[in-house]
Amino acid sequence: MIGIFDSGVGGMTVARAVETLLPDNQIIYYGDLDRTPYGNKSPEAIIEYSIGNTEFLLGHGAKIIIIACNSAASVASDILRQTFAVPIFEVITPAVERAVASTVTGNIGVMGTRATIRSGIYDQKIIEQAPEFHVFSKACPLLVPLVEEGWIDARETKMILRKYLAPLKQKQIDTLVLGCTHYPLLKDLIRHRMGKNRVRLIDSSIEVALTLKVYLSENPDFGKTLQHGSQNKYFVSDLTKAAVATAEKIFGRHIDLEKV
Numbered sequence: 124m125i126g127i128f129d130s131g132v133g134g135m136t137v138a139r140a141v142e143t144l145l146p147d148n149q150i151i152y153y154g155d156l157d158r159t160p161y162g163n164k165s166p167e168a169i170i171e172y173s174i175g176n177t178e179f180l181l182g183h184g185a186k187i188i189i190i191a192c193n194s195a196a197s198v199a200s201d202i203l204r205q206t207f208a209v210p211i212f213e214v215i216t217p218a219v220e221r222a223v224a225s226t227v228t229g230n231i232g233v234m235g236t237r238a239t240i241r242s243g244i245y246d247q248k249i250i251e252q253a254p255e256f257h258v259f260s261k262a263c264p265l266l267v268p269l270v271e272e273g274w275i276d277a278r279e280t281k282m283i284l285r286k287y288l289a290p291l292k293q294k295q296i297d298t299l300v301l302g303c304t305h306y307p308l309l310k311d312l313i314r315h316r317m318g319k320n321r322v323r324l325i326d327s328s329i330e331v332a333l334t335l336k337v338y339l340s341e342n343p344d345f346g347k348t349l350q351h352g353s354q355n356k357y358f359v360s361d362l363t364k365a366a367v368a369t370a371e372k373i374f375g376r377h378i379d380l381e382k383v
């Protein structure tokens with residue numbers, strides 16, 4: 124089974140991408156809704172939660188882990204890799220690789236939660252690969268609650284996005300990383316605001332699913348150890364109507380969330 128965790132249901136954008144690209148592999152998902160959001164928490168708290176989430180997934184049969192939360196990936200990836208002896212994927216590295224390969228001007232924008240932007244992980248990883256590039260980061264803490272409220276097309280959301288994106292527009296970026304699980308749901312608005320033909324959006328959920336697909340094709344024996352063909356399971360540590368609605372929006376169908 125492919126274990127995927129997030130602070131809530133936003134990471135289902137990753138589960139959806141994995142389901143689409145690797146339809147034969149069973150997914151087990153854990154959304155830590157009880158402690159969401161992670162984006163405003165301290166690195167210590169996020170690390171502790173991430174270890175617990177990984178233990179839960181491994182305990183339920185996961186053989187591979189995807190950290191489907193940028194906030195968790197930004198502070199907990201190294202520790203999870205040191206602690207657990209299974210392949211651990213995360214949303215940041217594949218998005219960085221795609222951004223570095225895509226930019227022409229070398230001006231890359233990154234949007235994320237406070238925890239992700241404060242960690243400086245995107246800047247660090249991009250500059251490691253291309254020291255001559257310029258990274259412009261913007262913490263956008265109001266976007267997650269707006270998506271969770273379902274205010275995806277609301278006038279207020281458009282106004283807030285305009286404010287967040289203005290400094291990135293000014294920097295003439297040609298590539299923008301959506302460094303948070305919730306932002307793919309705002310993709311159309313962001314694309315419209317940044318100019319469809321001027322800025323390429325990098326969706327980390329798609330990039331991590333593509334990376335996993337390549338890994339499994341290069342490691343077919345490992346791929347055989349994953350369970351195939353059974354139904355995907357979605358667990359949450361708290362169950363709310365808003366979460367059910369967001370999950371439905373992400374998948375375009377009802378998803379059974381089981382509270383544990």
Ligand code: DGL
Nearest residue numbers: 130160161162193194304
């Ligand atoms: N999943 C988080 C992320 O990608 C967003 C929600 C949160 O702050 O917990 O950063």
